[in-house]
Amino acid sequence: MPENGNSERAAVSVIGLGQMGTRIAQALLAAGHAVAVWNRSGGKAEALAAQGAVRAESVEAALSASPLAVVVLPDYATVREVLGPVAEHLRGRVLVNLTSGTPEEAAQAAEWAARHGAGYLDGAAMSGTRLVGRPEALFVFSGARDAFAEHRAVLASLGGAVHLGADPALAPVYDTALFGLAWGALAGFYHSVALAGAAGVGPAAFAAVATEHMPFVTSLMAEHARQLEDGRFPDDDGTVDVHLAAVGHLVQTSRAQGVGTDVPDLFAALLGRAAAAGRGADGIASVIGAIAEGGRDA
Numbered sequence: 001m002p003e004n005g006n007s008e009r010a011a012v013s014v015i016g017l018g019q020m021g022t023r024i025a026q027a028l029l030a031a032g033h034a035v036a037v038w039n040r041s042g043g044k045a046e047a048l049a050a051q052g053a054v055r056a057e058s059v060e061a062a063l064s065a066s067p068l069a070v071v072v073l074p075d076y077a078t079v080r081e082v083l084g085p086v087a088e089h090l091r092g093r094v095l096v097n098l099t100s101g102t103p104e105e106a107a108q109a110a111e112w113a114a115r116h117g118a119g120y121l122d123g124a125a126m127s128g129t130r131l132v133g134r135p136e137a138l139f140v141f142s143g144a145r146d147a148f149a150e151h152r153a154v155l156a157s158l159g160g161a162v163h164l165g166a167d168p169a170l171a172p173v174y175d176t177a178l179f180g181l182a183w184g185a186l187a188g189f190y191h192s193v194a195l196a197g198a199a200g201v202g203p204a205a206f207a208a209v210a211t212e213h214m215p216f217v218t219s220l221m222a223e224h225a226r227q228l229e230d231g232r233f234p235d236d237d238g239t240v241d242v243h244l245a246a247v248g249h250l251v252q253t254s255r256a257q258g259v260g261t262d263v264p265d266l267f268a269a270l271l272g273r274a275a276a277a278g279r280g281a282d283g284i285a286s287v288i289g290a291i292a293e294g295g296r297d298a
């Protein structure tokens with residue numbers, strides 16, 4: 001119900017009902033929030049109306065329906081195209097932009113929202129659509145702290161809702177960095193599945209053991225983050241030289257099995273650069289010099 005005497009009737013409006021926007025609206029409804037929805041083409045909004053959402057007839061109506069608007073469109077250019085003509089309806093509201101983009105686009109969107117009197121949170125959905133609404137779905141947000149605090153309960157209906165900081169650019173920074181992490185891990189996984197497969201091990205059998213191994217890998221991230229902050233690289237988890245030799249075994253074994261070596265070749269090359277820069281006797285985390293600085297030592 002309205003808290004400020006205007007026509008607001010919903011807790012949150014969702015603008016853009018593609019795969020992600022629809023799942024977001026459904027999760028908000030499942031958590032018991034009053035949800036207004038708008039989509040360019042009608043069918044998706046009608047389907048959500050049948051599930052309890054209020055279908056807004058226009059973008060203005062969607063913005064006016066609630067104090068919080070969640071926009072989920074393909075890119076920032078589309079966000080500008082959709083919200084630009086009705087920007088005056090943003091005044092006094094909070095805009096949460098879950099559209100994927102770059103840090104620069106997020107900063108520009110935050111400035112644009114501020115010029116129109118709106119609070120702004122940039123955000124990123126990190127766990128695809130399947131987990132939305134469950135605690136294990138990670139949503140990251142950045143931007144105005146008071147806006148996040150005010151709407152935290154609604155945003156937490158989407159999953160784990162993490163506020164990264166006041167700089168709106170942080171959400172896309174984490175979005176792209178976490179994707180990079182996932183792709184690196186998945187590249188290793190697919191290579192390992194191929195190698196295990198050549199030895200007659202099925203993907204599911206391998207995955208069952210691989211997932212047991214992951215807590216150790218994530219513990220290395222926490223420990224190596226400490227080393228990177230200290231700028232000291234003890235050899236407790238193996239030196240660059242030790243890992244270089246081990247990756248060499250993986251490359252040899254892959255070749256012998258007829259499995260491609262592109263994935264381990266990349267890490268072997270990076271370790272080789274770190275060794276050439278004099279890091280061979282340092283801990284493996286010192287390879288960051290070969291990665292972050294384009295081959296120059298850290």
Ligand SMILES: NC(=O)c1ccc[n+]([C@@H]2O[C@H](COP(=O)([O-])OP(=O)(O)OC[C@H]3O[C@@H](n4cnc5c(N)ncnc54)[C@H](OP(=O)(O)O)[C@@H]3O)[C@@H](O)[C@H]2O)c1
Nearest residue numbers: 016017018019020021040041072073074099100125128129
């Ligand atoms: N899907 C995922 O797993 C996932 C995960 C993380 C992040 N994301 C991000 O979420 C955002 C949306 O992705 P999605 O998968 O939901 O996309 P999608 O399924 O392709 O849906 C796109 C939505 O944008 C609307 N749209 C497109 N062009 C428009 C325009 N010119 N004016 C008004 N509305 C327009 C579409 O409306 P119509 O229905 O009328 O075509 C539709 O509602 C993207 O930035 C994506 O990177 C998606």
